[in-house]
Amino acid sequence: MRTAVLGLGEAGGRYAADLAAAGLQVIGYDPAPVTTPPGVVRAGSAAAAAAGCDLVIGLTGPRAAPSAAAEAAHAMRGGGCYADFNSASAADKRAVERAVAPAGIMMADVAVLAPVGRGGAATPLLASGPGADFLAGVFRPLAAPVDVLAAPVGVAADRKLLRSVFMKGLAAVALEASAAGRAAGCEQWVRDQMAAELGPGGPALVDRLIEGSVAHARRRIAEVTASRDLLRELGVPAEVCEAALGWLRRLDDTEA
Secondary structure: OEEEEEOOOHHHHHHHHHHHHOOOEEEEEOOOOOOOOOOOEEOOOHHHHHOOOOEEEEOOOOOOHHHHHHHHHOOOOOOOEEEEOOOOOHHHHHHHHHHHHHHOOEEEEEEEOOOHHHHHHHOOEEEEOOOHHHHHHHHHHHOOOEEEOOOOOOHHHHHHHHHHHHHHHHHHHHHHHHHHHHHHOOHHHHHHHHHHHOOOOHHHHHHHHHHHHHHOHHHHHHHHHHHHHHHHHHOOOOHHHHHHHHHHHHHHHHHO
16 A cells, blocks of 8 residues: 655654555655655655555644645545544644545544554554544554544544543643652652552653653644633633643743
8 A cells, every 4th residue: 555644753753664664655745854764755745745645644733734635635546545643623624624525535534542652553543534444444454443433524633632631631730740849859759659649650651741741842732722622612611721731831932
């Protein structure tokens, strides 16, 4: 199968490398000077990467997603699947679907449910939309648990944002407790206490919550903002989202 990955950052690069290692022909595109993963052919544009592809995976970020999808869709093989893996709102995902529909391409709204750096192509996925079954047929043989929802584009995105309320809220708790421990001169003790409460994988989870927030603050601001907006639409208080946004914005300012 000829597959393209648009966006070769941390997640896209790992997906591209794993798909190539599994025997798929993988073409990658990223306008940034990032490393080309092993086994991946680098293309100079989204259209060039997608030319003749059966599957295109979009990890461009929500802002660039519709334009990248439109460019790729017209170059893909008819009846193929464009799978948007970005963490984004349902409205953002539907904008991507509108971009690929004129080319007769199926859209899969895909929610990634764990860190890709940990599981690679075997990372659990949730998918909705007309291309969800196609996407599952590619990733299940790679050991990825794929939960297919018999629902339109946008439903998987909303589920991911609901999950993010918990995961990014938990990260905010870890950041705040760690900062308080640091100010009191006992940061490691506080981190050990959090880790013990989280079970056998607690130490690694605490590290990932804190370090991942520092490394990806800007991207997570967009994700948590979308989660907050979804909660407001549902009529649910969004105090945890607001608290998480406060910590992420502080981290983003520090990095800037």
